[in-house]
Amino acid sequence: MPLETISLEDISFHLTEMLDVKRLCSRDRFSEHDEAVFDAVLKTAEQIAGDLFAPHNQKADQNEPTFDGEKVHIIPEVKDALAAYIDAGFMGIQHDYDVGGMQLPASVAMSCSAIFNSANVGTAGYPFLTIGASNVLRTYGSDEQKHRFMEPMIEGRFFGTMCLSEPQAGSSLSDIKTQAVPQDDGTYRITGNKMWISAGEHELSENIIHLVLAKVPGGPAGVKGISLFIVPKFLVNDDGSIGERNDVSLAGLNHKMGYRGTTNTLLNFGENEGAVGYLIGEEHKGLFYMFHMMNEARIGVGLGAVSLGYAGYLYSLEYAKNRPQGRHPDGKDPTSDQLMLIEHADIKRLLLAQKAAVEGGLALCLYAADLVDDENTSPNEKDRAEASLLLDTLTPVVKSWPSEFCLEANKHAIQILGGYGYTRDYPVEQYYRDNRLNYS
Amino acid sequence: MMNNGAGLKLVAQKITETIEQANKYDKLSEFAATLKNSLDTIIETTLKVGKELEKGHVNLALANATLYLDMFGHMVIGWHWLRMAIVATEKLSDNDAKNPDFYHGKLVACQYFYRYEMPRIKPWSDLIKSIDDTTFKTSAEIF
Numbered sequence A: 001m002p003l004e005t006i007s008l009e010d011i012s013f014h015l016t017e018m019l020d021v022k023r024l025c026s027r028d029r030f031s032e033h034d035e036a037v038f039d040a041v042l043k044t045a046e047q048i049a050g051d052l053f054a055p056h057n058q059k060a061d062q063n064e065p066t067f068d069g070e071k072v073h074i075i076p077e078v079k080d081a082l083a084a085y086i087d088a089g090f091m092g093i094q095h096d097y098d099v100g101g102m103q104l105p106a107s108v109a110m111s112c113s114a115i116f117n118s119a120n121v122g123t124a125g126y127p128f129l130t131i132g133a134s135n136v137l138r139t140y141g142s143d144e145q146k147h148r149f150m151e152p153m154i155e156g157r158f159f160g161t162m163c164l165s166e167p168q169a170g171s172s173l174s175d176i177k178t179q180a181v182p183q184d185d186g187t188y189r190i191t192g193n194k195m196w197i198s199a200g201e202h203e204l205s206e207n208i209i210h211l212v213l214a215k216v217p218g219g220p221a222g223v224k225g226i227s228l229f230i231v232p233k234f235l236v237n238d239d240g241s242i243g244e245r246n247d248v249s250l251a252g253l254n255h256k257m258g259y260r261g262t263t264n265t266l267l268n269f270g271e272n273e274g275a276v277g278y279l280i281g282e283e284h285k286g287l288f289y290m291f292h293m294m295n296e297a298r299i300g301v302g303l304g305a306v307s308l309g310y311a312g313y314l315y316s317l318e319y320a321k322n323r324p325q326g327r328h329p330d331g332k333d334p335t336s337d338q339l340m341l342i343e344h345a346d347i348k349r350l351l352l353a354q355k356a357a358v359e360g361g362l363a364l365c366l367y368a369a370d371l372v373d374d375e376n377t378s379p380n381e382k383d384r385a386e387a388s389l390l391l392d393t394l395t396p397v398v399k400s401w402p403s404e405f406c407l408e409a410n411k412h413a414i415q416i417l418g419g420y421g422y423t424r425d426y427p428v429e430q431y432y433r434d435n436r437l438n439y440s
Numbered sequence B: 001m002m003n004n005g006a007g008l009k010l011v012a013q014k015i016t017e018t019i020e021q022a023n024k025y026d027k028l029s030e031f032a033a034t035l036k037n038s039l040d041t042i043i044e045t046t047l048k049v050g051k052e053l054e055k056g057h058v059n060l061a062l063a064n065a066t067l068y069l070d071m072f073g074h075m076v077i078g079w080h081w082l083r084m085a086i087v088a089t090e091k092l093s094d095n096d097a098k099n100p101d102f103y104h105g106k107l108v109a110c111q112y113f114y115r116y117e118m119p120r121i122k123p124w125s126d127l128i129k130s131i132d133d134t135t136f137k138t139s140a141e142i143f
C-alpha cells in the first residue's frame, strides 16, 4: 500500500538537495554506496511501512499489550511487521559490514526511521530501542560483549532496552538506587526497580538485552557513581545459545495515553538471587556512555515528533481538499456550491502552520543526522570537531522543538477535521496522543 | 546551552553564512534581515543571562530556561527555513524543477514561519533578559 503518512519527495529533497548526502560516498566508510543504494533503501522502508506498519497502527492502539501474569500478549501484526523489517536488514542499518550491518549514513538511517515512525510509532519503538542499545555496545562494549549480545541484536534475534529511570528517580538520575555488587567471577549482581522501561518485556524476540544504570557500593555519590551494565533476560551460553532465565521480572505494564503498541514496563531486578549483570567499560562512567548514545537517540525522539506531525499534516491536507463546507465571508448566496475546506484562509493558516512545523522540524533533524555522519567520518579533524560542537549545541533543540511544535501541528490537524477529528474513526486524535508522549 | 559560548558562536557563524547567501536574492532579504535581528537578540539575551550566572544568581538566571530553549529553537528552525528557501529559489530560477509547486510551497511556508512565528522571539527575549523573578519568587504556599 502506498504510504500516506510522510512525503518521500520531501525526504529526498533534504538528502539530495539540502545535504548532498552522495558526497559521503567518497569516504571510506560509505564508498560501496551510491545514490541509487540510498534510494533503494528508502523505497524498501516505504514499502514495508506501507504494507506492514501503517495497517495495524490503529489496531495496536485500540488493543494495547496485556500481561496475564506470565506472558505479555501483543497483536500478531507487530511481530510480522518487525520480521520484514529485520529481514530487510534495518536493525543493522548503521553497523559495520563485518557484523552483518549495512554501513549506511546516519542521515539515511534517520530518514528510514522517520518513514517507519510516521506509519506506526508504537511498532517502530521496538527497533528504536534495540538500535539504541546496540549502538552503545558498538561504541563501548568489549569484543566479547559485542559478539555475544550486539550481533544477535543486529540479526534481530535479541531486542534491547534502556533502563535509566526508577520509580523515585526520573529526571534526577543522581538519585537512582539500583545496586550492582561485584562477584568473584567478574560479573555483578543487580538489584533494584526500573520504571517506564519501553519494550521491557514482550515475546517478540528470543531474548531482551537490558542496558541498566546502577551504582556499585562504595562509589562516588551522584552521577559520578553510576555504572552501566548488560543484563539479559536470558543468560547467553558461550556457544551463543539461550541459557537460564536471569533474575529480571515484569512487575507490570504501564497503560499510557499514546505509544500504546510499545510496552512500557516496571521491571524488578534481583528479587531472588540477584540478576547477573556485565559491566560495560569502566565503573562509574555509565552515565557518560549512556548520554553519548542518547545524543543520537534524542535526534530519534525529535524525529518521532516530526513524523507524527507529518502524518497528521498530510491526513488533514487530504481532508481539507475533499470536504465541502461553507462559503467565503462575502458569499451570501446559499444556493451556491459550498467551498472545499482548503479554500478558507483560516484553514490554509492551519495547514501552513503544520507545514512550517513539520518540514522545518524534518530539516533540523536530518541536518543533525548529517552532523553525526560528519562527526564520525569527515576526512579532516577540524570538520569532525566542528560537527561535534554544532551537534552538542543543537541537540537539545532537535529534541525539544519538534516535541513542542509538531504536537501543536497535530492539534491543528484535529481542528481541520472539525468534530470528526476528535473521533476514533479518524487517525488524527491518535497522532496527537502518540505525539504527546514525545515530550517526556 | 547558555554556558556554551563556543557552541553558540559556531551556530552564529553558520547562521551568518546562510544570511549572506540569502541576501543574494531580493525575495529573501526580508527573511535574512529578520534572522539577523533574531540572532542579535538571542546573543544579547544569552550575554545577559551569562552575566547573571557570573554573579552567582544561578537559580534565578535559569528560572526561564525552558523559554530560552523555545526561543533558541525558533531561531534555529527559522535558519533552516531560510536554508530551504535558498535552495528552492535557486531551483526555481534554474527552471529545471520537475515539480515547481514543491519549491513554491517551500517559499510560502518560509514566509509563513517568518511572518507568523519569528516575531515571537522578541517577547520571549524581553522576558528572559529582564531576569524576571515571578516564578522564582513564588512560594509554594500561595497555590
Ligand SMILES: Cc1cc2nc3c(=O)[nH]c(=O)nc-3n(C[C@H](O)[C@H](O)[C@H](O)COP(=O)(O)OP(=O)(O)OC[C@H]3O[C@@H](n4cnc5c(N)ncnc54)[C@H](O)[C@@H]3O)c2cc1C
Residues within 6 Å of the ligand: A161, A162, A163, A164, A165, A167, A168, A169, A170, A171, A172, A195, A196, A197, A198, A199, A256, A259, A264, A437, A440
Ligand atoms: C512513553 C515513555 C517511555 C519511556 N521510556 C523510558 C525508557 O525506555 N527508559 C527509561 O529509563 N525511562 C523511560 N521513560 C522515563 C522518562 O524518561 C521519565 O518519565 C522522565 O525521566 C521523567 O521522570 P519522572 O516520570 O519520574 O518525572 P519527574 O522526574 O518526577 O518529573 C516530573 C516533572 O517535573 C519536572 N522536573 C523534574 N525535575 C525538575 C527540575 N530540576 N527542574 C524543573 N523541572 C523539573 C519534569 O520535567 C517533569 O515535567 C519513559 C517515559 C515515557 C513517558
